[in-house]
Amino acid sequence: MVIEDEPKIYKGSKILNLNMSGDNLWKTEPLEIFKKFSEDFPEVFKEFMDLIDVVYSKIDPKTRELIIVSILAVEEFEDGFKFHLQELIKRGTTKEEIKSLLLILLPYLGISKFLKVFKWCKEEQIL
Numbered sequence: 001m002v003i004e005d006e007p008k009i010y011k012g013s014k015i016l017n018l019n020m021s022g023d024n025l026w027k028t029e030p031l032e033i034f035k036k037f038s039e040d041f042p043e044v045f046k047e048f049m050d051l052i053d054v055v056y057s058k059i060d061p062k063t064r065e066l067i068i069v070s071i072l073a074v075e076e077f078e079d080g081f082k083f084h085l086q087e088l089i090k091r092g093t094t095k096e097e098i099k100s101l102l103l104i105l106l107p108y109l110g111i112s113k114f115l116k117v118f119k120w121c122k123e124e125q126i127l
Contacts, residue, residue: 031079062091073117082124
């Protein structure tokens with residue numbers, strides 16, 4: 001159901017509320033900058049969402065979020081990391097699984113990036 005006063009994005013031929021509730025793509029409110037992207041570049045954003053729709057349909061949501069969180073950790077994108085970390089939790093990922101993920105990332109991140117990402121997890125009260 002589309003609520004008229006909420007910002008909207010386009011995904012394929014469907015318009016979705018940016019709160020992405022229910023059966024939509026995300027379980028968490030998207031980042032404000034992501035909303036701005038959809039408003040300032042609507043045509044590019046539509047194509048981006050079409051791409052995501054195709055790519056995301058090929059892998060289960062929990063695995064997809066594990067991959068995304070790993071990439072965002074390497075890229076040191078704090079807001080995106082925290083957003084997708086919450087998505088992982090909402091998809092049933094346990095603290096032990098997140099700890100394992102962090103330990104897998106340690107040799108690839110190096111200690112300084114690892115500690116930064118560990119801090120983000122603490123700030124989100126995940127660990």
